[in-house]
Amino acid sequence: MSFEEFKETLADEEKIHGLYGFLRKAWASWFYQMKIYVSYRMNLALDIIDIVLSALIYYYVGFLVSTDDLVKLGYTPDYVAFALSGIALSRYLWTTIARLAHKMRHEISAGTFESLAAIDSDNFKSWITGQVFYGSTWSSSTFILTILVGYMLGAKFTRNPFVWVQAIFIVILVIAIHAAIGVMAAGMYIIHKQLETLLVLMISVMEFFGGVIYPLAILWNYPILYYIALLMPFTHGLELFRRTIIDEKPLTDPKILTHLGALCAFAPLIYIGLRVYEYYLMKAKRLGLLSSY
Amino acid sequence: MVDYAIASENLTKIYRGKGFSVTAVDHVNLKIKRGEFYGLLGPNGAGKTTFTKMLATLLIPDEGEAWVDGYSILKEPVEVRKRIGWMMGETGGRALYWRLSGYDNLVFFGMLQNVPKDIAEKRIRVLLKFLELEDAADKLVLEYSTGMRIKLMLIRALLHNPDILILDEPTLGLDVESAIKVRNFLRRLTDELGKTILFTSHNMYEVEQLCDRIAIINKGKIIFEGTPREIREKVEELKVVEIDVISSDSEINDILRKLEAASVVKKILSYERTKNYYKIRVTVEDHYVAIPEIARILKDNKVESISRSLPTLEEAFLKIAGVKIEETSRRIWRRGGHG
Amino acid sequence: MTVDEILTLFKESPTDTKVSNVRKVIAAMLRRAKIRFNYKTWMIFDFANTLFMVFTYFLLSFIILPEDIAKAGYGYSYFDFALVGIAISHFITASLRSLALTIRLEQFYGTLESVLSTPTDFVILFMGDLLYYFFYSLIFLIIILPTGIILGSKIVINIWTVLTMLTLITLLVIANLPIGILSAGMVLKFKQGDPIGWALTWINQFFGGTFFPIIILPSFLRFMSLGLPLTYSLDAIRYSLIWGVTLLHERILYDSIVLIIYALIGYPIAIKIFRYIYNSARKEGKIGIY
Numbered sequence: 001m002s003f004e005e006f007k008e009t010l011a012d013e014e015k016i017h018g019l020y021g022f023l024r025k026a027w028a029s030w031f032y033q034m035k036i037y038v039s040y041r042m043n044l045a046l047d048i049i050d051i052v053l054s055a056l057i058y059y060y061v062g063f064l065v066s067t068d069d070l071v072k073l074g075y076t077p078d079y080v081a082f083a084l085s086g087i088a089l090s091r092y093l094w095t096t097i098a099r100l101a102h103k104m105r106h107e108i109s110a111g112t113f114e115s116l117a118a119i120d121s122d123n124f125k126s127w128i129t130g131q132v133f134y135g136s137t138w139s140s141s142t143f144i145l146t147i148l149v150g151y152m153l154g155a156k157f158t159r160n161p162f163v164w165v166q167a168i169f170i171v172i173l174v175i176a177i178h179a180a181i182g183v184m185a186a187g188m189y190i191i192h193k194q195l196e197t198l199l200v201l202m203i204s205v206m207e208f209f210g211g212v213i214y215p216l217a218i219l220w221n222y223p224i225l226y227y228i229a230l231l232m233p234f235t236h237g238l239e240l241f242r243r244t245i246i247d248e249k250p251l252t253d254p255k256i257l258t259h260l261g262a263l264c265a266f267a268p269l270i271y272i273g274l275r276v277y278e279y280y281l282m283k284a285k286r287l288g289l290l291s292s293y
Numbered sequence: 294m295v296d297y298a299i300a301s302e303n304l305t306k307i308y309r310g311k312g313f314s315v316t317a318v319d320h321v322n323l324k325i326k327r328g329e330f331y332g333l334l335g336p337n338g339a340g341k342t343t344f345t346k347m348l349a350t351l352l353i354p355d356e357g358e359a360w361v362d363g364y365s366i367l368k369e370p371v372e373v374r375k376r377i378g379w380m381m382g383e384t385g386g387r388a389l390y391w392r393l394s395g396y397d398n399l400v401f402f403g404m405l406q407n408v409p410k411d412i413a414e415k416r417i418r419v420l421l422k423f424l425e426l427e428d429a430a431d432k433l434v435l436e437y438s439t440g441m442r443i444k445l446m447l448i449r450a451l452l453h454n455p456d457i458l459i460l461d462e463p464t465l466g467l468d469v470e471s472a473i474k475v476r477n478f479l480r481r482l483t484d485e486l487g488k489t490i491l492f493t494s495h496n497m498y499e500v501e502q503l504c505d506r507i508a509i510i511n512k513g514k515i516i517f518e519g520t521p522r523e524i525r526e527k528v529e530e531l532k533v534v535e536i537d538v539i540s541s542d543s544e545i546n547d548i549l550r551k552l553e554a555a556s557v558v559k560k561i562l563s564y565e566r567t568k569n570y571y572k573i574r575v576t577v578e579d580h581y582v583a584i585p586e587i588a589r590i591l592k593d594n595k596v597e598s599i600s601r602s603l604p605t606l607e608e609a610f611l612k613i614a615g616v617k618i619e620e621t622s623r624r625i626w627r628r629g630g631h632g
Numbered sequence: 633m634t635v636d637e638i639l640t641l642f643k644e645s646p647t648d649t650k651v652s653n654v655r656k657v658i659a660a661m662l663r664r665a666k667i668r669f670n671y672k673t674w675m676i677f678d679f680a681n682t683l684f685m686v687f688t689y690f691l692l693s694f695i696i697l698p699e700d701i702a703k704a705g706y707g708y709s710y711f712d713f714a715l716v717g718i719a720i721s722h723f724i725t726a727s728l729r730s731l732a733l734t735i736r737l738e739q740f741y742g743t744l745e746s747v748l749s750t751p752t753d754f755v756i757l758f759m760g761d762l763l764y765y766f767f768y769s770l771i772f773l774i775i776i777l778p779t780g781i782i783l784g785s786k787i788v789i790n791i792w793t794v795l796t797m798l799t800l801i802t803l804l805v806i807a808n809l810p811i812g813i814l815s816a817g818m819v820l821k822f823k824q825g826d827p828i829g830w831a832l833t834w835i836n837q838f839f840g841g842t843f844f845p846i847i848i849l850p851s852f853l854r855f856m857s858l859g860l861p862l863t864y865s866l867d868a869i870r871y872s873l874i875w876g877v878t879l880l881h882e883r884i885l886y887d888s889i890v891l892i893i894y895a896l897i898g899y900p901i902a903i904k905i906f907r908y909i910y911n912s913a914r915k916e917g918k919i920g921i922y
């Protein structure tokens with residue numbers, strides 16, 4: 001091949017601006033992340049083992065649970081449905097909150113972050129969009145699998161597709177709000193490297209207070225803890241999700257409305273998150289911190 | 294075999310994988326005397342690393358045998374390892390614990406090499422000072438530059454004061470000044486302490502300056518063995534003239550034809566387009582005659598310069614061994630980076 | 633003149649020095665500790681997660697009927713039952729995964745070949761790492777059990793039960809280690825993270841009965857449980873801590889003997905297979921590649 005031929009190939013390059021270019025880059029970021037995942041073929045097997053065995057653990061713990069107590073606390077007597085709905089939704093916590101910052105750490109220490117920065121034209125927004133979608137793809141697959149395993153183990157999730165539409169709406173809301181926290185954190189992470197610790201702690205805390213495998217109402221015994229739990233978006237999201245897919249409560253139900261209101265109160269985070277992220281990225285570029293360990 | 298520091302007999306290594314097999318080292322017979330500074334020279338993918346790894350007992354050969362200080366690499370690997378200091382520059386300093394300090398790395402490896410901490414400390418101190426690393430000693434290795442890591446790996450290989458050093462491209466990645474310093478130091482190790490050094494490189498001039506004896510390896514085979522003097526003589530016979538000429542792509546064929554027809558030009562070695570001119574390399578019988586003659590032939594062209602040039606490694610190889618070197622696809626099997 | 637300094641130093645100093653294996657093991661342990669200390673985030677995550685797990689199971693125990701626990705012989709509190717399972721979970725991971733992790737990390741750092749080019753046996757590194765993970769797990773144990781007691785657990789802690797527990801934990805590590813050796817061999821062979829170790833941890837957690845007594849499993853699954861050394865370790869440690877009995881109790885004695893038998897059968901097989909894989913990796917030239 002001569003240099004001329006090479007130059008010709010460059011002439012084909014169309015100038016790509018705007019939304020199309022953005023989507024194309026986001027797609028690339030999603031696609032290559034997916035490729036990396038698939039290249040470790042064992043990952044898939046592992047995730048499946050993780051999903052099936054953790055479902056089985058709560059299936060058997062369910063045998064020990066006093067259904068009377070569950071009913072007294074205001075749930076259906078079906079503990080398997082209870083626990084698996086919690087586990088399914090909690091799959092989104094890691095990918096939305098901490099994964100971005102974690103991914104950035106990897107890129108920075110591998111030196112690829114600077115290469116990304118060198119070709120970046122939109123403050124990493126397309127990259128981040130791709131990464132968030134990748135995280136959501138992964139989490140959603142595990143989410144769906146967990147729910148399917150739940151059905152197989154006899155969990156009484158709703159079979160009404162309309163109720164599922166409502167459930168999916170709630171899940172998307174949960175993802176959006178938590179991803180906003182993650183994006184914000186990723187921006188701050190570039191400068192404050194200690195933040196990663198805080199993020200992973202946050203996941204543990206949210207998971208604990210969310211009542212993933214125990215009924216939130218037990219926390220009534222410790223009112224302070226109960227109020228702390230109410231401060232977390234995940235707690236409301238999980239309660240909404242459960243009431244929807246187990247009890248088939250419509251959005252108009254007063255209890256559902258309260259939780260929905262509480263969850264929506266966190267919605268401004270989506271805007272704030274992006275702003276904070278941009279601010280920190282600019283700051284990092286000024287300080288030249290994109291490649292420091 | 295006991296008389297030699299390193300001796301190999303028909304040493305062969307074949308890498309096999311799905312649908313391919315590469316004979317990386319092909320029946321190599323080498324005998325390296327004690328106290329000798331021995332250079333193994335070869336292009337990328339020639340089999341240098343593979344050969345040294347077998348000597349370091351990291352790889353089991355498919356055929357043949359080798360002895361290090363009289364000990365068989367197959368039967369007495371531990372004895373072999375006690376006597377060698379091995380390092381591989383090609384890793385670019387990966388072969389260290391990046392999340393330990395340089396000092397911690399050395400003390401730890403020292404222990405594995407049977408050097409008690411107090412003895413190790415003394416050696417580490419002087420070596421760090423010598424290689425100008427003492428200020429970085431307590432920093433994590435991940436904060437080091439590549440050159441610093443390579444120096445650290447070199448210290449590691451020296452720490453237990455082994456009689457035999459097997460250094461695989463130790464100067465790869467060092468700046469000129471450090472490389473000179475390291476080379477001089479290694480030379481003194483053989484001259485004054487009688488250490489045996491097996492040194493691989495793809496830099497002919499480096500090896501020629503440094504070594505007592507040189508073997509050239511290509512595609513796993515030793516194609517030449519001799520002293521630097523013998524190589525130099527062969528290379529000096531090879532007279533290369535480099536012509537820089539400004540020319541359009543269409544004119545170049547015309548220029549090449551003119552050169553080919555000239556009686557003073559033996560052979561056109563190569564031509565390549567650089568930023569704004571063509572660089573043509575030819576061999577000649579006698580450059581004192583050839584240079585003015587070429588100038589005359591090309592008087593209508595825009596000649597930037599005509600000068601005698603040192604042969605490249607490739608050209609020298611062609612001359613010494615009559616073998617054309619093909620660039621092998623390099624390290625496709627090594628995946629990923631660090632982190 | 634530093635070169636002269638070095639040359640004299642090397643000329644005078646002996647070439648055949650010795651370092652004892654105990655020292656090497658300790659050095660290897662400290663090196664792992666120092667490296668791990670760079671990953672504070674993950675340590676904190678690990679601690680927080682485990683502590684929150686204790687709280688979670690504490691709350692869960694409010695709605696659990698202890699009948700099946702009692703039937704299995706572990707007293708009347710689900711919290712006690714789960715607490716012990718969580719407290720020793722790190723030892724399980726340590727015994728199953730630490731060796732595979734060592735190989736994986738050394739390959740990743742590129743240090744595996746440097747280490748193998750020294751006269752020191754790789755086993756020293758294994759032992760150092762294992763020791764590190766053992767102490768790391770011990771810290772969890774020391775934090776978790778008192779936390780449980782503060783939350784109202786009635787497990788019996790006295791000098792005898794603690795000694796029994798430590799003995800049983802050592803047995804647990806010893807009996808599980810052959811599986812760990814095999815999974816290290818797999819890592820050497822397949823160059824993939826440590827999937828088998830991961831899967832094993834999950835499988836052990838499920839079948840070993842960390843969160844529920846295995847008597848509630850249907851008989852074909854219980855059969856699997858009885859094939860795992862962890863089942864016996866967990867049984868013995870729980871039994872001892874819940875009833876305050878020692879090694880001399882027949883149930884614990886029985887469990888211990890089973891564990892010893894596992895070890896006696898496991899090691900020769902595991903080591904043989906590992907050797908085989910290691911040598912074939914040395915032939916294929918795939919030791920250092922990651």
Ligand SMILES: Nc1ncnc2c1ncn2[C@@H]1O[C@H](COP(=O)(O)OP(=O)(O)OP(=O)(O)O)[C@@H](O)[C@H]1O
Binds near residue numbers: 308
């Ligand atoms: N683990 C391996 N698996 C398959 N092929 C290999 C492996 N290691 C080396 N090779 C091949 O063996 C040949 C010799 O490689 P080797 O690394 O020994 O060359 P080298 O002389 O050290 O080259 P360089 O100058 O690039 O370091 C090459 O063709 C290489 O592709």
Ligand SMILES: [Mg+2]
Binds near residue numbers: 462
């Ligand atoms: Mg090499």
